[in-house]
Amino acid sequence: MDTQKMLSRRRFLQVSGLATSAALLAACPAPAAAPAADSGDGEMMMEKKKLEAWSRMTDLAQESIKEIIDIYNEKNTMGVEVEFVYIARTAGSQADEKLLTAVAGGTPPALHYADRFTVPQFAHEGFFTDITDFAEAAGVTKELYFDFAWDETVYKGGIYALSFDTDTRALWYNMDIMEEAGVDSISPPSNLDELRAATEALTVRDDTGAVTRYGFNPIYDQAWLYTWGFGFGGSFQDDDRRITFAHPQNIEAMQFVKSFIDEIGVEDIDAMLAACAGGNCRGENDYFWTGQSAMTCSGNWKVAQHHRYKPDTNYGVVPMPGPDGPAPHASWAGGWSWAVPFGYDDVESAFDACFYLCGPEGQLKYNKDTFHIPTIKSAAEDPFFREDPLHAVFMDLLPVSHARPPIPLGSKLWDLQVKAFRDEIPHGLKTPEEALMDIDEEINSGLEEIGFFS
Incomplete structure (x- = not known):
């Protein structure tokens, strides 16, 4: 057996500390040495190949990814150096126009950070590389991952990405604001009537009637069409894999959302969305952290933001309220992945970096840094993820959380639901x-x- 190969396996296991992930390292191909170059003083230096890793992540997520890349750059024996490259998201769409242009022009990056549910679409359209052979040689199997996370990286039996993280969704509330407003912060809203009442009590308007603090915005942050539909018991795909947005419970959910919007005022809802357009409310500028919104539907990543931006403010998290009481089933699990864009000329090196980022060590660092959840099941069992009581709520929601339909038109489906949810239905352009x-x-x-x- 190749000595270099054995040492690589041993070092990975020693650093990760996860014996259960040993299968990921089986049959991993021996890395090739980089060509040597003369430094000019007679000493030979390794000339490292540059690999770009494109991502739209900012703030805490970007910081963590860069640190993982730095660790990989120090450890890898492939003779490569990965560089994080920020690419702005295409406004109003899940499509990454810069990536599509680069692939079409024959100049793709080595790695691309993809919203995992879009992987089947980009695989179908020929923008991602089939990495099945490399993944299987590295011991990557379905059994290692949560089912939904695995299914979203596979298309027609081929593996087109490796999953990186997941998340769940719940109702966040500012306990300090609730107490100041005379709203019970110990018993937050548990059903929709209570949510509407709390929203009204927590909303503040100025002398002109404009909202200066929102009690709750029913179409902001992670309060998407999926969230409300699941909360009402709806379904978005049937057993024949057909899309069923017009499921009766989804229609009922959107009728509720429309009436909720009308109570608050669609102009006020629009004002908040407009103010937050283009990433203006990212990170510490989020309306929830600035105190301009008392409650919000959001995910577990906010735990990390709470620690950084508002450590001295008291917050609570509970399952989303439903028609008849708490609706933990309103939660759905999203998450991201890393893929090798089609046409990149060194898939072996790109996969090696991808495998480290998405392996036990990379996943554990990223998900601990950002308070996401690993998709490798053994990594998600790390006690860290239940130490913070706020994050423990999100861990409890994972078993009952849904997933978006993994179809080869996922990105288009997302864009259509955004249009319906934030424009057509709120403004009465179409009935639900x-x-x-x-x-x-x-x-x-x-x-x-x-x-x-x-």
């Missing part, structure tokens, strides 16, 4: 039933055309 039926028709017709159901 019309908007949701139109989504089903367009997506299912598109899936028919590409033979998805055959």
